[in-house]
Amino acid sequence: MTSPIRSQDDALAWVSAHADSLNNGVPHADAAIPVLGAAGFFRIGVPEAVGGSGGTTADAIEAIARVAERSLTAAFVFWGQRTFIEYLLQSPNAALRERRLPALLAGELAGATGLSNAMKFLSGIENLSIAATPAGEGWRLDGHLPWVTNLRRPGFGVAAAVQPTDGQPPAIVAFFHDTPGITRSDDLELLALRGSNTAAIDIRGVESGPEQLIHADARSFIPTVRPSFLGLQCGMAIGLARASLAASRASGSAARSGLVPRIERIEADLADAVAELKAGVLDGRFAPQAAPLFRIRIRLAALVREAVDLELDATGGRAYLVATTGDFARRWLEAAFVPVVTPSLTQLHGELARQAALRAA
Known part of the structure; x- marks a missing residue:
């Protein structure tokens, strides 16, 4: 600084x-x-x-x-x-x-949320990647997290789901940068967002006791925190969409090109989605029923894509010139990340389809 x-x-x-x-x-x-x-x-x-x-x-x-x-x-x-x-x-x-x-x-x-693996596990997408072998009052942890963000080298903590090898329920534990047996990889070679301290973590023979236990039952804890996990994540899409819409409005060609009605429609759709998100997070409806939250996340990702497409239309050829692109090129790459951050849109659509099939059966 x-x-x-x-x-x-x-x-x-x-x-x-x-x-x-x-x-x-x-x-x-x-x-x-x-x-x-x-x-x-x-x-x-x-x-x-x-x-x-x-x-x-x-x-x-x-x-x-x-x-x-x-x-x-x-x-x-x-x-x-x-x-x-x-x-x-x-x-x-x-x-x-x-x-x-x-x-x-x-x-x-x-602080890093290593619970992407756990979110997928609860949806039946993949197995937990950290084994917890009983040792004394706690466990010995072994496994690998291939993608974790905010692993700031001066000091970080990670929350992760572990699978006990003795048949006990999956649990949520915390470990920290100076925990023996924790190895942080070099930063992943991302297309963008390269300053996010995103890396892999190898976990070998890590001792984890009651003092590191976040919750003893991942299956009951994850639904409780999932509304905050996804709701806070939606803030990323909301802000990015607002930035592109503001840039479109500021473009001198927006009015001349007849883009104002599109801007106003996307702004209204965004405001509606944000209101629905905040209401659901505050009144607790997303804890027992995650599907409406999944749909909002999908909707916001679509609005981000519409907003950056609109910014491109409003900016025209200037957006494709390095000297005049402004922040557009960065936002274009940022927008490409919104559909793939865990849970990805593909995973969300798959979970909604699975739930629909279960209801039909």
Whole structure:
């Protein structure tokens, strides 16, 4: 950080200034979490009693959207951080929460949600990738996570689902960068979002005791946190769509080309989807019934694609020239990530089809 971050506006200005760097490389990758933490972004929607600034998960979704308007990479690590925080908030392990939450809220420790594998497991898409062999009061963990975001080298924690080898239910545990047996790979060679500290983790002979246990039963915990996991993730799409729509409106050719009705329709559809998302997260309807949340996620991804297509139409040939593309080229690549972030649109469509088949049977 070249200057102190004193406010959320300071942090957003920093994100805007370094959006291309965060998308294209790693020079500022380790700074994003401290910047957002210093501005209090990770405290939004967290109870004041545990160090947050209050508010709701809907407020946290909106905060991620504000960051995503400026950089999807920064919003991506924000999502990972805030989701890990949510796991600790929902965990019955108060000692783990008290020990780790202050550094996470301040942005001094990065938090990574390694539960993509677990989300797929619960939908029958794949098996859990970490085996937990009983050892003393805990387990010895062995396995591999091929894709985890926000593995900030100065310090990170990861939440992961493990499969006990003795027939006990799958559980959710936390491990940290300095845990013996944890090896972080080099950053994955992503097409974009390269400053997101995304890498693989190898887990060999890791000792995991009750003090690292987030929840003893993954099957009951995942449905509880899934609305926050996906709801916060939707903030990324919301912010990106808003950025492209704003760029389209700002283009001098939008009115001349007759694009204003398209802009207004997409804006209205986006506002409707956001309202439905926030209402469902707040009233708890997505916990017992995930399908409506899946459909909103799919809908938002479609709106992102429409918005960036519209920005291209509004900008015209200038969007294809390096000298005049502005932020369009970055947003185009960012938009390509929205359908594939776990759970991908293919996985969501597959789960909805599976549920429909079960109802029909």
